[in-house]
Amino acid sequence: MSIRHGLLALLERGPRYGSQLRTEFESRTGSTWPLNVGQVYTTLSRLERDGMVAQGGEDAAGHTLYTITDSGRAELRTWFENPVDRTSPARDELAIKLAMAVGAPGVDIRDVIQSQRRHTVKAMQDYTRLKAQALAAVESSAARERDDVAWLLVLEQLIFQTEAEARWLDHCESRLIRLSATAANAPAAPAARPGTEEAAPAARPAAPAPDAPPVAGAR
Known part of the structure; x- marks a missing residue:
């Protein structure tokens, strides 16, 4: 601003x-x-x-x-x-919070998303009610007061912004669900033996030497 x-x-x-x-x-x-x-x-x-x-x-x-x-x-x-420069966007606290919540100990990022979604939807409903009041004021004024029109434009921007935020939160939740499903279906890596970084392949039985005498008792 x-x-x-x-x-x-x-x-x-x-x-x-x-x-x-x-x-x-x-x-x-x-x-x-x-x-x-x-x-x-x-x-x-x-x-x-x-x-x-x-x-x-x-x-x-x-x-x-x-x-x-x-x-x-x-x-x-x-x-x-001149257009407003978007190449260096202002810091967004919600985006930073979700980024930091990924993998944070003791934090369920889905709970963070749900809490924010409830707040965002409530804000969108409040803005929508205010827009109805501002629109009524504009339509009832023959002079179309500049302040009423300006406030209506600001409210509509806030409504679009909260709608976009709600869609983004839905997207974040869907992505987390897909990532969780992918991780759950991934094949388990072979267990490493103590003292080694990778599991050694199973040893094959040794083939008998060509000139070895027959084993006693074998037919």
Whole structure:
């Protein structure tokens, strides 16, 4: 998530102060990624240092207002015009957890998957209910408020994301079942004799020498 570019996008609509930017950011995204005022002002300071925003006086209540500069607008245009880079994906805690659960002593990875699946399905149901409310708000507003539409888009992304996660968990469980079945059906390796790494082939009975005399009592 780019707080930096999100604040630039809000400032392009006009001067804003820190807590106002936080409120508008959370309203636009439905508080999916909550910010605190400290994050906002830290980001504003960095943007000001980089010449992308500037302080533009105060409002009637004495709040310091920030405005976007030409450099900030150019940075924002570049952000909108270029795709989000997926070559270095953010760390995913669930993927890391399952990777570490494979072969971990005392951990049944299938239990981990089942627990996560229940949580993911519950989250998907919650997002779906919120989507119905957001959709009703959008359809009832002739002006199609930007914040309502933006929140609807964020919710739909979350729904698609949880649906994909549920399918991935199903895939992980199926793969583990196949691997377990393959391991169970694999032929057992011959037991090694003590002091050797591999089992020695069984000794064949020695053939009698060509000139050996007949064994006593044999016919």
